[in-house]
Amino acid sequence: MRLKLVAVAIAALAPVVAMLGYNEIATRVQRSHEVRAQAAQAARQASSEVERIVEGLRSLLIAVTSIPSVRHLDAVACDDALASLSAKVSNIGAIFVIRTDGSPVCGSVPIPADASFADRDYVRKALADKQFAAGNYTRSRVSDSAVIPFAMPVIDGVNVTAIVISGIRADWLQARITERGVPRGNAVTIADAAGVIVARVPFPEKFVGTVIPDEFQPLIHANQPGTIEVTSQDGTERVLGYRPITPPSSPLYVSAGFSKDEAFSPIDRATIINLLGIVAGGLVSMVLAVFIGHRFILVPITEIAVVMTRWKAGSVDARTGMRPTDELHAVGAALDDLLDELDRRRVLNEKTEEERTLLVRELAHRVKNGFALVQAIARQTFARADPDRYGSFSERLTALASTYDLILSKEGSASHIRQVIEAALLAHSSDQDRVSISGPNLMLSPDLALPLSLILHELATNATKYGSLSVDTGKVDIRWSENDGRIDLTWQEIGGPAVVKPTRKGFGSILIERAFPSGAKAETASDFRADGLRFELSFQVAEQEVDLGVTSGRCDEGGNA
Template sequence: MRLKLVAVAVAALAPVVAMLAYNEVALRHQRNEEVRASAAQAARQASSEVERIVEGLHALLVSVSAMPSVRHLDVQACNEALKSVAESIPNIRTIFVVGLDGRPVCGSMAFPDGVVFSDRDYFKQTLETKDFSVGTYTQSRLSDRPVLPLAMPLMEGESVKALIVSGIRLDWLQNRITERGVAPGNAVTIADGKGTIVARVPLPEQFVGTVIPDEYQHLIHAEQPDVIEVTSQDGTVRILGYRPIALPSSPLYVSAGFSKPEAFAPINRATLMNTLAIIGGALFAFLAAIVIGNRFILAPISRIAEVMEKWRNGQTTARTGMTGPDELDVVGATFDRLLDELDERRRRNEQAEEERTLLVREMAHRVKNGFALVQAIARQTFSRSNPESYNAFAERLAALAGTYDLILSREGSAAPIREIISAALRAHIASQDRIRLDGPDVVLPADIALPLSLVLHELATNATKYGSLGSEQGTVAIAWKHDDGRVLLVWTEAGGPAVSTPTKRGFGSVLIERAFSSKAQAQSRSDYRPEGLVFEVVFLTGEPAAKTEGDVP
């Protein structure tokens, strides 16, 4: 019953758990979409800021190319002008003009002897495209600091006269990104066309100057921006929005990663709290189901069962004493009324049984008195004239009285079947020579011996009135077999008057059919042959017969 109560509690909690699970899934999906949108937006913002910086420096180089000292390659005036420009712009380290041979012409600082820039990628790209270009992560030969070089051709007509070169200070770019700030667990990465990281937040000292892993190199030159889920080099799972270099006006690769654990931390905390609340609620529901079930369901049921057990053990005064509007109290009260009614019926049955017993005893007394009166009349009539006949008559009369006494008292005990048959026929046959008994020794219990005695007495009575025992030469053969707890008894009459099938059934026939209890599973058959009645009855003795030596297994 407790398991059923727990099952009821589980069934009650199941819709709540299902609804919370659905809300959890929906909330996580919604949060995932929000984080993806935020990552894409952060990448766009970082990329836009980088584009503005590069675009500003592009405009600076355009302005420098228009300066007369630069256009005419006036070294002295050019040095002074470029030095003045470099000092006023904090995000560049140097600015200088390089000839087509790669050697510096003029600049904002003195040049080391023999320095040449013609091997630099940005130098070659600018000469080839005759357009503004952004280089890759470079260790400056002038300041020995990492920079992101920018180059612009100084045109004279359709020809390139020289190159104006500058470089974004990567420490300034790093500070600029750091100042923007990122949430814990998030990251912003800026890389050049070769995948070398030029700025990163957080842990710039660990990642700046390193190359993006090969499995993510394809993102740098992807055709379109996108948002994906990756495991970053620091081991953090992030939702990454990225902007590839292939986009128009996108000189650098920019990505913004949002830490998935951090992004989902509030939901995870809410999930944990909801889970704990569900577990607590479930434990409370189970405890309440057990406590309330014990108090209001199991205890009343146990009380009713206890009263039933006491009633079965003979304590007929036991009652539940339950009252109240509750359904189980109503059941208990109804059960008490039923027990009261059964007790009243038992009392009435006992009273009726006492009255019946008194009547049976009175009847037995009267029957005995009747037999005694018949015996007294017979004694006075011919005891002196024919003592031998009188003695035989008196013995048969006493046997008949004993049989009636057994029937009226319904008393009996276990006895051998041969003794039962002899006692039942003693009152009807003066000479035992007219009875033939044939069968094994079988002891019958009392509940079988009494009905068998009644059947034999009724058969003997009918044989005396209508059959073989009504004539001096008539005989009765009784044979029985015992096999595995079942007895087959055959009553065969012979030597009497001709027998015919009766036209109606009397009380004796009904008694013969219904004398045995249902437990005996008795079956009988009567065959009214002209030479005499043949009656067969088979019944159970209550237990299988014990095998003796010589029995076939």
């Protein structure tokens, strides 16, 4: 029962757990969408800032191309102008002008006369496209610092006459990203077209100057921005928002990664708290279920069971003493009412039984008086005139009286067939070894016991006069069995004088044939064998009269009648 109560408590918690599980999944899905949106937004903001920086440098280089000394390649005036301009812009390393063959003309810092920039890809691109061009992360040949170089052609009509070159300092760009800051676990990466990382937060000292892994290279030149889940080079699982290179406005690749652990840490904490709450609530529910179930369910049930067991064992005064305050106590109160009613009926039945017993005893007394009166009348009427017939009549009357004694001693109820047979044969054989009986222990109603007693008495009388009981060596064997509601009885005489079949049918024969009522459907058969009479009797009994117990033996402990 306790396990069932615990199961009920678990079943009650199941919907709560299911709802929390659903909310957990829904919250995580929603949070995943939020993180992706935030990563995309962070990448877009970082890319926008890089675009503003590049656009500012582009505007600066356009302005430089408009300086007369630059357009006329006046080296002395150009040096002064560029030096003055460079001092006012902190994010660039140097500004210088070169000819179309790559040789230097002037600059904000001294440039070796033998230096050449013709091999730089951004220079060749600016000459070929005649527009603003960005290079990859490199070390400047002028300032020897890490820069992202840019070139702007100086155009006179349709011809490129010179190229203005400058670059965004990588250390300045790194400082700018670092100043913006990123939440713990997040990361911002800026890389050039070759995938070389030019700035990164966190761990710039570990990643700046290295190349983005091959599996992420397709993101640099992707067709459009997007978000993916990745495991970064630092081993952190992140949701990565990325912005691919789209020249000329966005010459650098930008990505912003949000740590999944950090992004989902509030949800994870809430999940742990919810799980602990569920476990604690489940334990409390189970304890309360066991306690309340024991107090309000198990105790009443146990008390009812104990009362029933005590009453069954004989304690007729056992009661639960419950009041119908709830369903179980109502059952206990109903049980008390039932036991009170059964006790009342028991007392009434005992009183009725006493009255019936008294009536039966009075009836038995009157029946015996009736038999005695009949016997006295018979004796006075023809005892002297016909002693033999009187003796036969007296014996039959005595057998009938004995059977009535047996039936009345059972107070009008059914009698054992063995006892009926023993009573019928009591007057015919004092030798216990001469009559044997055996068969199952069956019950007979009074309307069957009386005719059976008369028939057996008649057979015993004939056996005493003419059959096996008329000599000292003769015996009688009586056996019976029950099959499908019928009793089959066999009377077998053994060791008597030779049997002669009677020539006429006397009163005894008629009695044997007609003793049973028609409802018994009695059948008889007599076989007058030379070695002894064999009589077979079969009659119908009601099912309730048959007792399933079986006995085998003879009339008494010695096995004889």
